[in-house]
Amino acid sequence: xxxxxxxxxxxxxxxxxxxxxxxxxxxxxxxxxxxxxxxxxxxxxxxxxxxxxxxxxxxxxxxxxxxxxxxxxxxxxxxxxxxxxxxxxxxxxxxxxxxxxxxxxxxxxxxxxxxxxxxxxxxxxxxxxxxxxxxxxxxxxxxxxxxxxxxxxxxxxxxxxxxxxxxxxxxxxxxxxxxxxxxxxxxxxxxxxxxxxxxxxxxxxxxxxxxxxxxxxxxxxxxxxxxxxxxxxxxxxxxxxxxxxxxxxxxxxxxxxxxxxxxxxxxxxxxxxxxxxxxxxxxxxxxxxxxxxxxxxxxxxxxxxxxxxxxxxxxxxxxxxxxxxxxxxxxxxxxxxxxxxxxxxxxxxxxxxxxxxxxxxxxxxxxxxxxxxxxxxxxxxxxxxxxxxxxxxxxxxxxxxxxxxxxxxxxxxxxxxxxxxxxxxxxxxxxxxxxxxxxxxxxxxxxxxxxxxxxxxxxxxxxxxxxxxxxxxxxxxxxxxxxxxxxxxxxxxxxxxxxxxxxxxxxxxxxxxxxxxxxxxxxxxxxxxxxxxxxxxxxxxxxxxxxxxxxxxxxxxxxxxxxxxxxxxxxxxxxxxxxxxxxxxxxxxxxxxxxxxxxxxxxxxxxxxxxxxxxxxxxxxxxxxxxxxxxxxxxxxxxxxxxxxxxxxxxxxxxxxxxxxxxx
Numbered sequence: 001x002x003x004x005x006x007x008x009x010x011x012x013x014x015x016x017x018x019x020x021x022x023x024x025x026x027x028x029x030x031x032x033x034x035x036x037x038x039x040x041x042x043x044x045x046x047x048x049x050x051x052x053x054x055x056x057x058x059x060x061x062x063x064x065x066x067x068x069x070x071x072x073x074x075x076x077x078x079x080x081x082x083x084x085x086x087x088x089x090x091x092x093x094x095x096x097x098x099x100x101x102x103x104x105x106x107x108x109x110x111x112x113x114x115x116x117x118x119x120x121x122x123x124x125x126x127x128x129x130x131x132x133x134x135x136x137x138x139x140x141x142x143x144x145x146x147x148x149x150x151x152x153x154x155x156x157x158x159x160x161x162x163x164x165x166x167x168x169x170x171x172x173x174x175x176x177x178x179x180x181x182x183x184x185x186x187x188x189x190x191x192x193x194x195x196x197x198x199x200x201x202x203x204x205x206x207x208x209x210x211x212x213x214x215x216x217x218x219x220x221x222x223x224x225x226x227x228x229x230x231x232x233x234x235x236x237x238x239x240x241x242x243x244x245x246x247x248x249x250x251x252x253x254x255x256x257x258x259x260x261x262x263x264x265x266x267x268x269x270x271x272x273x274x275x276x277x278x279x280x281x282x283x284x285x286x287x288x289x290x291x292x293x294x295x296x297x298x299x300x301x302x303x304x305x306x307x308x309x310x311x312x313x314x315x316x317x318x319x320x321x322x323x324x325x326x327x328x329x330x331x332x333x334x335x336x337x338x339x340x341x342x343x344x345x346x347x348x349x350x351x352x353x354x355x356x357x358x359x360x361x362x363x364x365x366x367x368x369x370x371x372x373x374x375x376x377x378x379x380x381x382x383x384x385x386x387x388x389x390x391x392x393x394x395x396x397x398x399x400x401x402x403x404x405x406x407x408x409x410x411x412x413x414x415x416x417x418x419x420x421x422x423x424x425x426x427x428x429x430x431x432x433x434x435x436x437x438x439x440x441x442x443x444x445x446x447x448x449x450x451x452x453x454x455x456x457x458x459x460x461x462x463x464x465x466x467x468x469x470x471x472x473x474x475x476x477x478x479x480x481x482x483x484x485x486x487x488x489x490x491x492x493x494x495x496x497x498x499x500x501x502x503x504x505x506x507x508x509x510x511x512x513x514x515x516x517x518x519x520x521x522x523x524x525x526x527x528x529x530x531x532x533x534x535x536x537x538x539x540x541x542x543x544x545x546x547x548x549x550x551x552x553x554x555x556x557x558x559x560x561x562x563x564x565x566x567x568x569x570x571x572x573x574x575x576x577x578x579x580x581x582x583x584x585x586x587x588x589x590x591x592x593x594x595x596x597x598x599x600x601x602x603x604x605x606x607x608x609x610x611x612x613x614x615x616x617x618x619x620x621x622x623x624x625x626x627x628x629x630x631x632x633x634x635x636x637x638x639x640x641x642x643x644x645x646x647x648x649x650x651x652x653x654x655x656x657x658x659x660x661x662x663x664x
Contacts, residue, residue: 156204329353348393465550
């Protein structure tokens, strides 16, 4: 298998294209007609004097616009580089004029440009900070498999292209599967058809209003349990290229059922929508006819994106309003299998709230700093249990499980979001109302800035807090969401009370800390500001740099603080999780301080508290003591001097005369 790039040198006012195909050079002879095989990537450009043909544009870059060359590019050479923030192929909108950099990263302007604006099925413009779609190909937008009455002549399948424009359906197939034998009972080629100007394509029963572009005989679409699957297969029907349930070229799929038949479509679900239950077009939800409509997200084979809604063929979907946001639901505990190699380490996210709280409308998203995006986006279903817990992950009795191949990464973030699924999944520029709770365990500044409600702080797992066992991040301050100071590293406790610092393992501390220039003295001017602001997290971070055993602000709940001239004294009790952690803390408190850095983190001594104010007080005290000693010496000298030298007669007479006057 080889990849060839077709290239032609043209005048500056002409139009053309460059495409990359998978195949052999003999499959694309010079001068041949445009191949209907879908390319791996393509770039179509329009010169100032001409436009590329509609066939060229719709075949190579369906749903996109060609790159428009300007008049200034007619003379001399120029270079266009891929600079857009989008990761999908076949979109000239992500290219920009830039210097040539063969074999090196592109030199793109800053900020990076975004692709063309896109509209979604609801008809509103996609927010500029969000990826406009989950993938760049066709999606199943609405399915009506069971209409009222015996005729069943209103059934249909509606497709939609995320570009929201007229797009060719060349090489697109729809397969209708039966769960009774897990085979397609009908294969429909859509080659030769185009979407509407808004990106819709409708196929359905002959009497359907509005009229479908491709008409089906009545009762063609079965009631279920069955499936509708969408493929890109330019070389023929997908079933000819793969036995069983084909997955090669799969673009999207919907597995649906009737009441009591959820277990009959297991093979279809496993192949087409793994890890998800079939959808139920429940006839009791709405009066009259109803359909399964895409309402939450534009990602393929994601059944959580669909809702039962009134039929809206060739129109924007009429989606139900989301329920009110559940209150007082927070992230309680997070564990990753990457944090330790212990055999019992399992990845999970534990939520906690008021018992029996309905979680519909909340989306749990997990971000990985290594991939700069979401690895899990899971709309929550069901309710918290009688103790207020809700478990997601690869643990026993989880309420929801991670999709196959997904897990909590070593460094990333977990977000509890209330918004449109597409907004929550993108995870950028979330509002305060959308961002219900967040835990960032990453040093990645881009991730920290995108989840701005974390106030630029993060929590990093401290393996030293647990002795030879699995470790998790646990919330130990019950009620303040989005606060990094509420978290500590401890042993996992799924569906039970978190292990938190306790006075049962406390140790006495008495420290005098001389901060480094980069510490709180520089930020606040003096450690007195630290105490007044109760930013004990700064002190905890200082101690954790010494200990590496998981110390946080919650460990200092029994401690006292005082300040004088920049020196910070901490004394009282420091809590711990266990005897193991207590021993590490005591060992840290007795470490020899580094005189070169001015750190003081060991047993206190009186000279540590010496400062300018205390030195002045000592000088005054010494002067007073000297004066007192001099006065006492003078009095003693006078007393002994008089005893050795008795008074004469004249003095005695004066003294007696004075005593007589006194008696009068």
